[in-house]
Amino acid sequence: MNLAMFLLAGMDSITKTLATEYAVPQILSVRFLIFCVFALAIARPKSLRAAFSSKHPYLQIARSLIIVVEVGVFIVAFRYLPLADAHAISGIAPLLVTALAVPFLGEKVGLRRWSAIAIGFIGLLVIVRPGLGVFNPAALIPLAGACLWAVYQILVRKVSDDSAATSLLYMAFIGAIVMTCLAPFFWRAPDATGWLLLFALGVVGSLGHYILIKAFQFAPVSTLQPFHYIVLLWATVFGYTVFGDLPDMWTILGAAIIAGSGLYAFYREQRAKH
8 A cells, every 4th residue: 555655756856847838638648558567467368258257346436437437536636736735634534434434344443543534524624724715726636536545445345355366457548538538629749758647657656556466465545545645755755856845834734633633543443443
C-alpha cells in the first residue's frame, strides 16, 4: 500500500504536467492503452475469454467505469489546485471507506470510529473554509473524486476473490474503450516530451494500480486505509520539487485533522478485533 501511494502520487505529478497541454480524454486514452498492454503481460491469457472470466462481471464493469471517471475528475482538479491541496481534500476518502464498509461489506463500526469520521469532516471544512471568503469552488472537484475513490475501493474489495490480473484487464480494457472513443474529438499531437510523459504516466499508473489491487487481496479495506495518508507526504514532495507549490497553514491543519481521525479509526478497529 505504501509503494502504491508513492507511485500514484508520482503519477499525479505527471498528470498535472500533462493537464496544462492536453485534454482529459487524450491523456486517459494513452494511459489506458498502455494499461491494456501491461494487464495482458500480467495475465498472459491463453484466451481473452478465460482471462475476463469473473465471479462478479457487473461489479467489475461498474468498478472500472467508476475509476475512469474518478481519474478524469482528478485530472481536472490538478489543473486548478496544487497537488498537496487536492490530496489533502481527498484524504477524506479513507474515512468514507470506513463508513461505506458498514452497508456494503458488513463491517462493524463503533461510536468512536463514527466520531472519528465526523472529526475528519471537520478537517475537510478547515481546508475548504466555506463561508469565510476564501472558499475555492475548485475544492469540490477533488471532494467528488474522493467519493468516487471510496466507492472504487469498496468495489475492489467486493471483487477481491477474482484474480488481480482479471481486475486489471477489466479496468484497462473498459478505460481504453471509453477513452479511445472520446479522444479523437480532443486530440492534440504531442511533441517528444509529451509522448515521453504520456508513456511514463501509463507505466507508473499501471504499476501503482496493480500493487494497490494486490494489497486489497491481502488485507481488509479498513486495515489498509491509514497507509493511504502517506500520499499526502509524497504529494507535498512532488508538488514542491516539480511545481514549487506548498500547502498553506490551514490546509496542513485540516490534513492533519483528517489523517489523525483516520489513524484513530484504524486504532479503534484494531482494539475491536482484539
